[in-house]
Amino acid sequence: MNFRHKHIFLLPGLLVLIGILIFPILFTIRLSLSSWDSFYPGLDFIGLENYVRLFTEDQRFWESFFRLSFLSLTTVFLQYVLGFSLALMVWRDLAFKRFFRVLFLIPMMTTPVIMTVIWKTVFHESLGPVNDFLSLFEITPLWLSDDTLAKVTVIIVETWQWTPFMFLLLLAGLLSLPEEAFLAASIDGAGPVRKFIYVTFPLMAPISIGAIIIRLIEASKIMDTIYVLTSGGPGTATETSSFYIFIKGLREFQMGYSAALSFTYLVIMIVSLTIIAKVLVRVMIKQD
Amino acid sequence: MDLIAKGLTYKPEDEFHLNDVSFGMQKGELYTILGRTLSGKTTLLKTIAGLITPEGGRMLFNDQDLGQVPVWERNIAMVYQQFINYPHLTVFDNIAFPLRQRKLDDGIIRGRVMDSLESVGLTGFEGRKIQALSGGQQQRVALARSLAKQAGILLLDEPLVNLDYKLREQLREEFRNIFSDKVSSNSILIYSSTDPLEAMQLGGDIIILDEGRVLQQGPAHEIFENPANTRVAEISNDPAMNLLSGAIDGSKIVIGDDIKLAVPAHFKSLTPSAYTFGIRASDVSLHQKGLPFKVELAEISGSETFLHVQSGRHTIVGLLDMVQNFDAGDVVNLKLDATRLYAFGQDGALVSSPFAGDF
Amino acid sequence: MLNLYTFLKYGFICIWSMFVVAPFLWALSTSFKDFQSVTSGATYIPWLQFEPTLEGWRVLWKTPASGGVDIVEPYFNSIIVTCSASLISILLGTLAAYALSRFTFKAGFIKNNDITFFFISQRIMPPVVLSIPFFIMLGYLGLLDSLVGLIMVYIVLLMPIAVWIMVDFFNKVPREIDETALIDGCNPYQAFFKVVLPNSIPGMIVAGMFCLIFGWTDFFFAFILTFTEVQLLPVRIVALNSSITPWWSLSASALISVAPLIVVAFIVERFLSKGNLSGALK
Numbered sequence: 001m002n003f004r005h006k007h008i009f010l011l012p013g014l015l016v017l018i019g020i021l022i023f024p025i026l027f028t029i030r031l032s033l034s035s036w037d038s039f040y041p042g043l044d045f046i047g048l049e050n051y052v053r054l055f056t057e058d059q060r061f062w063e064s065f066f067r068l069s070f071l072s073l074t075t076v077f078l079q080y081v082l083g084f085s086l087a088l089m090v091w092r093d094l095a096f097k098r099f100f101r102v103l104f105l106i107p108m109m110t111t112p113v114i115m116t117v118i119w120k121t122v123f124h125e126s127l128g129p130v131n132d133f134l135s136l137f138e139i140t141p142l143w144l145s146d147d148t149l150a151k152v153t154v155i156i157v158e159t160w161q162w163t164p165f166m167f168l169l170l171l172a173g174l175l176s177l178p179e180e181a182f183l184a185a186s187i188d189g190a191g192p193v194r195k196f197i198y199v200t201f202p203l204m205a206p207i208s209i210g211a212i213i214i215r216l217i218e219a220s221k222i223m224d225t226i227y228v229l230t231s232g233g234p235g236t237a238t239e240t241s242s243f244y245i246f247i248k249g250l251r252e253f254q255m256g257y258s259a260a261l262s263f264t265y266l267v268i269m270i271v272s273l274t275i276i277a278k279v280l281v282r283v284m285i286k287q288d
Numbered sequence: 289m290d291l292i293a294k295g296l297t298y299k300p301e302d303e304f305h306l307n308d309v310s311f312g313m314q315k316g317e318l319y320t321i322l323g324r325t326l327s328g329k330t331t332l333l334k335t336i337a338g339l340i341t342p343e344g345g346r347m348l349f350n351d352q353d354l355g356q357v358p359v360w361e362r363n364i365a366m367v368y369q370q371f372i373n374y375p376h377l378t379v380f381d382n383i384a385f386p387l388r389q390r391k392l393d394d395g396i397i398r399g400r401v402m403d404s405l406e407s408v409g410l411t412g413f414e415g416r417k418i419q420a421l422s423g424g425q426q427q428r429v430a431l432a433r434s435l436a437k438q439a440g441i442l443l444l445d446e447p448l449v450n451l452d453y454k455l456r457e458q459l460r461e462e463f464r465n466i467f468s469d470k471v472s473s474n475s476i477l478i479y480s481s482t483d484p485l486e487a488m489q490l491g492g493d494i495i496i497l498d499e500g501r502v503l504q505q506g507p508a509h510e511i512f513e514n515p516a517n518t519r520v521a522e523i524s525n526d527p528a529m530n531l532l533s534g535a536i537d538g539s540k541i542v543i544g545d546d547i548k549l550a551v552p553a554h555f556k557s558l559t560p561s562a563y564t565f566g567i568r569a570s571d572v573s574l575h576q577k578g579l580p581f582k583v584e585l586a587e588i589s590g591s592e593t594f595l596h597v598q599s600g601r602h603t604i605v606g607l608l609d610m611v612q613n614f615d616a617g618d619v620v621n622l623k624l625d626a627t628r629l630y631a632f633g634q635d636g637a638l639v640s641s642p643f644a645g646d647f
Numbered sequence: 648m649l650n651l652y653t654f655l656k657y658g659f660i661c662i663w664s665m666f667v668v669a670p671f672l673w674a675l676s677t678s679f680k681d682f683q684s685v686t687s688g689a690t691y692i693p694w695l696q697f698e699p700t701l702e703g704w705r706v707l708w709k710t711p712a713s714g715g716v717d718i719v720e721p722y723f724n725s726i727i728v729t730c731s732a733s734l735i736s737i738l739l740g741t742l743a744a745y746a747l748s749r750f751t752f753k754a755g756f757i758k759n760n761d762i763t764f765f766f767i768s769q770r771i772m773p774p775v776v777l778s779i780p781f782f783i784m785l786g787y788l789g790l791l792d793s794l795v796g797l798i799m800v801y802i803v804l805l806m807p808i809a810v811w812i813m814v815d816f817f818n819k820v821p822r823e824i825d826e827t828a829l830i831d832g833c834n835p836y837q838a839f840f841k842v843v844l845p846n847s848i849p850g851m852i853v854a855g856m857f858c859l860i861f862g863w864t865d866f867f868f869a870f871i872l873t874f875t876e877v878q879l880l881p882v883r884i885v886a887l888n889s890s891i892t893p894w895w896s897l898s899a900s901a902l903i904s905v906a907p908l909i910v911v912a913f914i915v916e917r918f919l920s921k922g923n924l925s926g927a928l929k
Contacts, residue, residue, distance in 0.1 A: 005835065006750035010762070013743030013806060016735075017766065020803050024780035031780070086663060089656050102916045103664055109908035113866035113881045114901045118674045121894055129673055132689035160666065172919060192652070221773040224866045228885060242773045249779050250871065262776040269771055339826050359829040360837075366830050372823045376845040389832035437831070
C-alpha cells in the first residue's frame with residue numbers, strides 16, 4: 001500500500017532522531033581531525049595524525065578492546081546458557097512458575113550503577129559477606145584488587161544484572177513456539193534431551209541469534225559497572241574501550257584523540273557485530 | 289457496462305500479477321472470478337478497491353475514472369478470506385463503523401445494522417466482542433458489515449475458504465440467498481473462488497483468471513459448455529478435465545497405443561489431424577465392454593469415488609457415483625463417452641464441443 | 648516420583664533465586680546499620696547480631712545542609728525525565744514503526760529495512776562516544792544541567808527500543824485490518840487513529856515498559872551532562888559511594904530507587920504469560 005502522505009508518519013521520529021544526532025556525529029568526525037586538548041581547546045586541523053597515533057603507538061587502546069571482547073563474549077555466553085536453562089525450567093510445568101518468572105526478571109529492572117554499588121559492598125574485602133563466608137574456609141580473596149579476580153567480579157555482576165534480559169527474550173520465544181512440533185516429537189517417543197536437541201533448540205535458533213546479538217550490542221557498552229566497581233583497575237586490568245575513551249576524553253581532556261578513538265571503535269563494532277551475526281546464523285541454523 | 293476495466297497491468301517485481309486485464313460488469317449482476325491460487329484474484333479485487341494502484345490500464349465506474357479516486361472515497365465493500373473485523377469493537381459497532389464514517393443518522397444506522405445482522409442470522413449478537421465469536425460467526429459479521437454499507441461494488445475474496453467443509457456448504461447456500469434478497473440492483477457483486485463447483489452454483493458470470501490474464505468471461509453455463517481453451521477446461525472443472533493428446537485418423541480417434549474411439553457426430557467436420565481431446569471425469573464410467581486401465585489410486589470422497597487410472601503414458605481421472613473399493617494395480621474396464629468429447633487445436637483453443645458442434 | 652532431573656531442576660532454581668535475592672537482602676540488612684555495625688565486620692540479622700537503627704532511612708529526607716542526602720528532588724527529576732522521554736519516544740516511535748511496517752519507502756538504495764536498521768543501530772553507540780559532543784551541543788544551546796537537555800538525550804536512547812518493538816508488533820497485525828478501515832471510508836489518518844492505534848495498546852505497553860526500564864536505569868548521560876541543578880537519582884546515589892561511603896544510607900536509597908520498577912517486572916510477566924509479549928519481542 002502506498003499513499004502520498006506516508007512521510008507524515010515516518011518523518012517526525014526520523015527527523016527528531018537525526019536532528020539530535022547529526023551534530024554529535026559530524027562533530028565527532030571533525031573533532032577527530034583536530035588536536036583539541038585541555039591546553040589548546042579549539043578545532044584546528046591536523047589531518048589523520050590522531051588515527052596514525054592510534055594505529056601505530058596506542059597499545060593500550062587495542063588491549064582495552066581485546067579485554068572488552070573477552071568480557072562481553074564471556075558474559076553473553078554465560079547469560080545465554082543460564083538464561084536458556086532458566087527459561088526452559090519455568091516454561092512449562094513448575095510449581096509457582098509465575099512467581100519465579102517475576103523473580104528472575106527483577107535484576108534487569110534495577111539500575112546497574114546502583115546495584116553495582118551494593119555489589120561493591122558485598123565483595124568488600126574485609127567487611128563484605130562473601131569474604132565473611134569464605135573465611136570459614138580460611139580464604140579471603142582480594143576480589144577487587146587482584147587482576148584476575150577483578151575480571152571475575154565484573155563477570156559475576158554483569159551476569160546477575162543481564163541474565164534476566166536473555167531469560168526474558170528466550171522465554172518469550174519459547175512461549176511462541178507452535179505446540180504441534182512437540183506433539184509430533186512426543187508421539188515419536190522422544191525423551192526430554194532428544195526433544196531439546198532436535199525440536200526446541202533448532203526452533204529457537206533464530207530467536208537465540210536475535211537475543212545474543214542484542215545482548216552483545218548492550219554488553220559492548222559496559223561502562224557503569226566498571227566505573228563503580230573497579231574504575232578500570234587494578235592498573236588497567238578491567239579497562240574496556242568505553243572506559244579508555246572516557247579516561248582520554250573526560251579525564252585527560254584529549255578531546256581530539258578520544259574522538260578518533262570513538263570513531264574507530266564504532267567502525268570496528270559495526271563490522272564485528274555484522275560478522276558475528278553472520279557466523280551465528282551459519283552455526284545455529286543448520287542447512288539440510 | 290457500469291464497471292469497465294481496460295488493460296489493467298500490475299507487475300511489482302519480475303512476475304505479472306495482472307497482465308492486460310479487461311472486462312465489463314453490470315449492476316445487479318454477480319461475477320465470479322475463478323482461478324487457481326496465485327492467479328491474481330486477490331490482486332484484481334484489491335485493484336478494484338483501490339488498495340493497489342495498477343501500473344497500466346484504467347477503470348471506469350458509472351463513467352467516472354477511478355484512477356484519481358482514493359480507496360476511502362470509492363463506494364466499495366470487501367470481505368476477506370481471513371476473518372477481518374475490528375477486534376476492539378463490538379459486533380454492533382463493527383457493522384456500524386462504515387455507516388458512522390459516512391456520518392449517517394443514528395436511527396438509520398441502527399436500522400441498517402439490525403437489518404443486516406438479521407440477514408446473516410446473528411440477531412442478538414450485537415453486544416458481543418469479536419473474539420468471543422467462532423470463525424463462521426466472524427465471517428458473518430464481516431459480511432453483515434459489507435451489506436449494511438450498501439456499496440456500489442461488493443467484493444468477496446474467497447470468503448468461505450478458511451471454514452471447514454460443512455460450514456462452507458451451509459454458508460454458501462445462505463450467501464446465495466442473501467445475495468439475491470439483499471443486494472440491490474444498484475450493486476455489482478464480485479466473488480473470487482478457486483472452486484469451480486462453487487462458481488457454477490453461484491450462477492452469474494464467470495471470469496477465468498490465470499497468471500494474471502483473463503482467459504474467458506461468460507455466463508457459468510457458457511464456460512461449462514464451451515471452455516475457450518485447454519487451460520480454462522482445467523481450471524473450470526474439479527477434478528480438472530482429462531486432457532489427452534491424440535489424433536483423428538479416418539473414422540477413429542486414436543489416443544496413444546491403446547485407446548481407440550469412434551469419431552462422434554459433433555466431430556464429423558474436423559479434418560483428420562492431431563488434437564488434444566478433453567473429457568470430464570464425470571463422463572468416464574465403468575463398463576464391461578470398456579477399455580482396460582490400470583488403477584493407480586482410488587480416493588473416496590463422500591458418496592463418490594475418484595479413480596486415477598493409467599494407460600500407456602496417459603493418466604485419467606474418473607468420477608464414479610458410488611463408493612467403490614479398488615486396489616492399486618487392479619485392472620478396470622472404463623468407457624470414455626465419445627459423445628461428450630471436446631477437441632482442442634494444437635494452440636490449445638477449443639475447436640469442437642459436444643454442446644455446440646464445431647467452431 | 649522425584650527423579651534426578653526434577654531434583655537438579657529445583658536445585659538450580661533455588662540456587663539462582665538465592666543469587667537473585669542475595670544483594671537485596673544484604674542491602675536491606677545494611678540499611679538498618681550504623682557506622683559501628685558496618686565497620687565491625689559482616690553481620691546479617693538485626694537485634695541478634697547488631698542493633699538496628701533507622702538513621703540510614705531518615706537521612707534520605709534531610710537536606711544536605713543538615714547532613715542529609717535528600718533523594719526526593721532527584722527522584723522527581725528521574726521520574727520527569729524518564730516518563731517524558733518514554734512518552735515522546737513511544738509516540739514518535741509508534742508512528743514511524745507503523746510507516747515502516749505498512750508503506751514502502753525508497754530513496755536511492757535506502758529502503759524500509761535500512762531505515763529500520765538506522766533507528767535500531769543507535770543502540771550500538773556507547774554513551775561515552777556521544778557524551779562529549781552532547782556536552783558541547785547542550786552547552787551551546789544553554790541546556791546543560793537542565794531537564795529539557797536530558798530529555799533530548801534520553802530520546803536518542805529510548806526511541807530505538809520503541810521502534811524495534813513496534814515494527815515487530817505491526818508486522819504481526821494483519822494489514823487487512825487497516826485496508827478494511829480504508830475501504831470503510833477512513834482516510835489513512837483516521838484508519839490509524841480509529842482502528843490501528845486502539846488495537847496496538849498491548850505493543851505500546853510493552854514498548855513503554857522497556858523505555859521505562861532503560862530510561863530509569865541509565866546513569867552515564869546524567870552523570871556527564873548535569874552538575875548541581877538537575878541531579879538524577881542514580882547520580883545522587885553513586886555520589887554517596889565516592890564520599891566516606893555511608894553504607895546504610897547507600898543501601899536504603901538503592902532499595903528505594905529500585906522499588907518502582909519491580910512493578911514493571913509484574914506487568915512484563917503478565918504480558919509474557921498471556922502470550923502478548925512473544926508477538927512483541929523477537
